[in-house]
Amino acid sequence: MDTHITQLGQARLGIITPLMKRVAASEGVPDALLMRRIKEGTIVIPHNVHRVVKRPCAVGLGLRTKVNANIGTSTDKSETAEELRKLEAAERYGADTVMDLSIGSQIKQIRQQILSASSVPVGTVPIYEISVNAAVSHNDYLNFDIQNVLKILREQAEDGVDFFTIHAGVTRKALGILKKQKRLLGIVSRGGAILSCWMSKHKKENPFYEYFDLILDIAEEFDITLSLGDGLRPGSILDATDKPQLEELKTLGELARRARKRNVQVIIEGPGHVPLGQIKKNVLLEKRICRGAPFYVLGPLVTDVASGYDHISGAIGGALAASYGADFLCYLTPAEHLKHPSIEDVRDGVIASKIAAHAADIVKGMPAVKEWDRKMSEARRQRNWEKQIALSVDPQKAGALRNVSQPRLPDVCTMCGEYCSIKITQEAYP
């Protein structure tokens, strides 16, 4: 095995790879800057050496905020064709990556189909397949050991998965702290919950933590980016930024250091449910503790009560988090906390996160990002409706809204009609 095979390994030798060049060009940043940041661990390129990604991307400092869409089957709803349609919708509306979180039947087949259909990097949470296999083989989803873990990691790596979420920070120590904490909601991460149940049942340390070096072997071999999951993230804004969460973050910082030493790229996952006023602190803590590793947040949701509209609650938190330096937003759909998402939910989730990411990028110091807004404002000044619709974050919906409500005067809309402020002032000041 060539120890220089990973992007990080090459960056450390000062090599700018063709992939770095390609990504740097698509981001509009200098190659050397991208390489330097990969080297220091503030940027990653999730990309498995066994897979060709049509639209690769990098995640991290100084780059456009990226959006991930979760797809995949559930035990209650498992139709491959439906998940492939969600993948298509996620890509169409601008997801930069997708994660296949399938926990239904035929996980391997679905993953292979998603990997084959996806133009963007694909992530997984391998503990799901490990548990589901245990449930199928032994009728006990907790009946697995480190050998089963490594076997599935290798299989998924060989399939071409670009990034793995592993919940290696759910340690015995962290669970001890959690036990003393009076949380409203203990563990709301599915992976974190499975591992904590396994640890409780087998009275053992988290295998992802205990055998982290063996996991790094696989990650390094395939140049898979590790997304260090937050299994102890808060599930209520009243639990946010508490001791178990921070204990886990400290562990993730330590694991990130170990991964980088082994030339494995890392992302840190973050909350979750966080009140508006604690978002900045959460971002700055992650950046400090994990030495600038890309921060991948789930939302954050700024209230617990928005069931049916968690994409909006998550867009508020995501915009704010990204404006403070979060790099990667995991979308939330209107179905969050209620059901397995539909294709429409996927669309709504991706678009809400894209709006949040763009709003943050405007203030993250990427001047080129504003050009989109400038063009839209120019189209508004010209009252050019075709252009406005084409420039919308969702031309299909914008066009449909205009079509159902045609104005009498073609150059205005039905809100203001002949009193269109832009039209009347242009007539008054020609």
Place this chain on the structure above:
Amino acid sequence: MDTHITQLGQARLGIITPLMKRVAASEGVPDALLMRRIKEGTIVIPHNVHRVVKRPCAVGLGLRTKVNANIGTSTDKSETAEELRKLEAAERYGADTVMDLSIGSQIKQIRQQILSASSVPVGTVPIYEISVNAAVSHNDYLNFDIQNVLKILREQAEDGVDFFTIHAGVTRKALGILKKQKRLLGIVSRGGAILSCWMSKHKKENPFYEYFDLILDIAEEFDITLSLGDGLRPGSILDATDKPQLEELKTLGELARRARKRNVQVIIEGPGHVPLGQIKKNVLLEKRICRGAPFYVLGPLVTDVASGYDHISGAIGGALAASYGADFLCYLTPAEHLKHPSIEDVRDGVIASKIAAHAADIVKGMPAVKEWDRKMSEARRQRNWEKQIALSVDPQKAGALRNVSQPRLPDVCTMCGEYCSIKITQEAYP
């Protein structure tokens, strides 16, 4: 005329009125605190002495952030029944106030019906009726004078309107500054645009500015709250916080001072299109220049490109603005920039703004506000779906989403099914 008739006049004499008592109770703040803040101008109660408001509210410092829904006809779409249904939807989803922005036919009749049906305070923008009357009578929407202005203000006051938006800050001086500014979009306020056209045509000062004392006479007589409109608000994030906007804000601060001297309550209206990073500055500037007057923001929209989803862009900006001290959020609907809103658009707009307001109130230092989130999180811990649905910001939508996707196990949802993190951890740690 009794000069003590207004709430502000009475507060200045140290009198706690029955209305203050009622509102203080509904807000959970001490009567004396509410009275003191009305006296200092940091809280207002929009309420016309000619009208009984079933659900009055106060707006300002230390109170729950309020949400306004704009309804009303357009020249292209003018059906009274439809607007009354929008009123009903706005109230059902939690709007604290509504504004009737009708510019179609029969403005007076529609207003009277809205006033009669509304349980919440109703605002208007009187320049609309003034212009539409001029258009009907003289075939020229700019053919009006101060007498027409005062006549309509008095008629609307007699009908019982609780607050007026008047664009008195669009002065000749401000328009001179605007002319020199290279804005992407000059004037995007309908009222501001009408007045600037009138001023340009008649070569006169803005009548709302020039005859502000006569307007104060009417406002004082009926205890109508003046919402000092921002006719020069930016219509693109690239125009935000520019000289014309700040010149107008300075004028509004001066007019606020004059209004308070006359015992007239004032709110200050604010932008508009503002990048995330300028929202704090906008709120703090308003608070300083207008000496703590309640700040009523339209969004703000954090990007120009979200046509079809401006309720989300507005919720991001609104949550942030309110967390910094904005008091009153004017909703935006998905139809913004595209068409006259439907009833569904009104629902989506109100709910997005309610989520933003609640997210801000959680961090505004109102501990009671979090109880809603606590109850929701407890219902989640109990996996009590009925309670979760009842506690959602929109029980109807949350219930419908759950109904279309019933899990096999009744105590989980179809997202995680039997791998529900809450369920499995409760089973592992009984």
